[in-house]
Amino acid sequence: MVKAKQDTVYELLFTPITINGMELENRIVMAPAHEGMMDEEGYITPAYNDYYFRRAQGGPGMIVLGGILVNPRRFPAPRLSDDKCVPAYKNMIGRIHSETNTKMVAQLYDLLKSARGWRQSVEEVPIEQMKQSIDFFESGAIRAREAGFDAVEIHAAHGVLQADFLSLKNKRKGEYGGKKLENRMRLTVEVYERVRKALGKDYPIGIRINGDEFITGGTTMTQSTATAAKLAELGLDYISVSVGGKYDDSYGADPWGLAFPYPPWGGYSGFRCMPEKYMPEATNIYIAEAIRKAVRDAGYDTPIMGAGRITTPKLAEKLLQEERIDLAGVCRQIIRDPDWPKKAKEGREKEIKKCAYCNNCIETATVGPGGYCKLDKEKI
Numbered sequence: 001m002v003k004a005k006q007d008t009v010y011e012l013l014f015t016p017i018t019i020n021g022m023e024l025e026n027r028i029v030m031a032p033a034h035e036g037m038m039d040e041e042g043y044i045t046p047a048y049n050d051y052y053f054r055r056a057q058g059g060p061g062m063i064v065l066g067g068i069l070v071n072p073r074r075f076p077a078p079r080l081s082d083d084k085c086v087p088a089y090k091n092m093i094g095r096i097h098s099e100t101n102t103k104m105v106a107q108l109y110d111l112l113k114s115a116r117g118w119r120q121s122v123e124e125v126p127i128e129q130m131k132q133s134i135d136f137f138e139s140g141a142i143r144a145r146e147a148g149f150d151a152v153e154i155h156a157a158h159g160v161l162q163a164d165f166l167s168l169k170n171k172r173k174g175e176y177g178g179k180k181l182e183n184r185m186r187l188t189v190e191v192y193e194r195v196r197k198a199l200g201k202d203y204p205i206g207i208r209i210n211g212d213e214f215i216t217g218g219t220t221m222t223q224s225t226a227t228a229a230k231l232a233e234l235g236l237d238y239i240s241v242s243v244g245g246k247y248d249d250s251y252g253a254d255p256w257g258l259a260f261p262y263p264p265w266g267g268y269s270g271f272r273c274m275p276e277k278y279m280p281e282a283t284n285i286y287i288a289e290a291i292r293k294a295v296r297d298a299g300y301d302t303p304i305m306g307a308g309r310i311t312t313p314k315l316a317e318k319l320l321q322e323e324r325i326d327l328a329g330v331c332r333q334i335i336r337d338p339d340w341p342k343k344a345k346e347g348r349e350k351e352i353k354k355c356a357y358c359n360n361c362i363e364t365a366t367v368g369p370g371g372y373c374k375l376d377k378e379k380i
């Protein structure tokens, strides 16, 4: 138990947890944030290395890196789609592991094809593209392990390829879509099984899913609770619950190219994903809680992570105490103040620099110079 100098006692926040052999010092997870610090080929830059090193120094139990693309197609993202991408990650993770206890997780993803004004629909994806995507996940996951990552996370939330397959909006005919959950889950299950086979039963593999898409006709808790119970049964080592972030609710098929400037990931679905300051604290935790309950009712103790305006360590502790989540995903607050975990542990909560939840970091991560907080004079 960590007793802070002030009145807060952290019985759970600083209680270690082991996820398939990966020991986390505490329950604080830096939730994934696309940081936009890669060159045109997707190779990560020295700024990326410093950014995460600084955040690991702040003491979260684990950091899930912003999405890493496994598909070699051109797209502005950091990637593990080529062996040449591995050394820079290895260098960063070696540096972090030698000086901190923070565990490092690669969030791997693929996307539907898109061009200016056009985005492929799930119904159009040929089987060969799906098979290829499974191959990309396998090789990306193997590279992640080679680079020294402690775990991989399959990204199946927001607007990525697998999220669109899982969605209730997936009207594909045949075995990869339509009304049956089993069919909409098939691609994700195949990806997971391939990655599990490649990495072995002792390597931690997590997943991020949407608990609710917040779009008309999209997935709600009715489907996501059943999906999560099935994922737990399959052997996923943790389930991270997010919401929204769908292109369907954005400003056009190519939100970055067509009508800029406007708020990236705009629309209701986008703002539920990254709730702004006028939204309630712990905005989406009731959804993570429902998923946790469904997983427990199905007989699994798979750790569940929730995120979305977990503003203070005290609030994180409360959510853990109330058994609503097992891991506290904190994203923008750790962008704002990397020492959020350390300051909590040392009873210096009052020194935490507060996030304004303005979402400027999303814009700078997308158009440059990187996902830094505008409230900081220097780039941290």
Ligand SMILES: Cc1cc2nc3c(=O)[nH]c(=O)nc-3n(C[C@H](O)[C@H](O)[C@H](O)COP(=O)(O)O)c2cc1C
Residues within 6 Å of the ligand: 031, 032, 033, 034, 035, 065, 066, 067, 107, 155, 157, 208, 242, 273, 274, 275, 307, 308, 309, 310, 329, 330, 331, 332, 333, 361, 362, 363, 365, 371
């Ligand atoms: C700049 C930025 C980039 C993000 N990129 C990702 C991403 O790559 N993958 C992902 O799953 N979530 C991403 N998210 C969502 C966060 O992981 C998190 O769920 C969300 O910001 C809510 O948590 P918070 O209120 O603590 O910021 C991003 C959020 C921000 C602010």
